[in-house]
Amino acid sequence: MLLLLNGRGAWIGEPLCRFTLCESKADQYFDFLKATGIKDYQKTKGNQGVLVLRRIREAHAEFFLLSLWESWDAIREFAGNDVEKAFYYPEDPEYLLTMEPEVEHYEVLLPLNEFDITS
Secondary structure (H helix, E strand, C coil), X not given: CXXXXXXXXXXXXXXXXXXXXXXXXXXXXXXXXXXXXXXXXXXXXXXXXXXXXXXXXXXEEEEEEEEEECCHHHHHHHHCCCCXXXXXXXXXXXXXXXXXXXXXXXXXXXXXXXXXXXX
């Protein structure tokens, strides 16, 4: 995870979370994500947004979540003090085939609204 100073303050790009489940549960799981994790991200002070990506392949659905935060403290507000530990809801095991114990943090080098890549 990285701290990026971009003139508007600090941005931290949070974990890339990957979830795998049966394709037949993909739409239901997306609805569940919107009602739980995405909603909780949005109401946590310091959340700068989230991208939800989905890929259907070989009867499985893979979801990738990338959340953006303004600070480590904002991430801790959502996930707790151990920011490396994956956060799951009690219902997640009903959907997910695997549950990774940790999340991966990445540095935001070019925010979505920065179009000039020549400088």
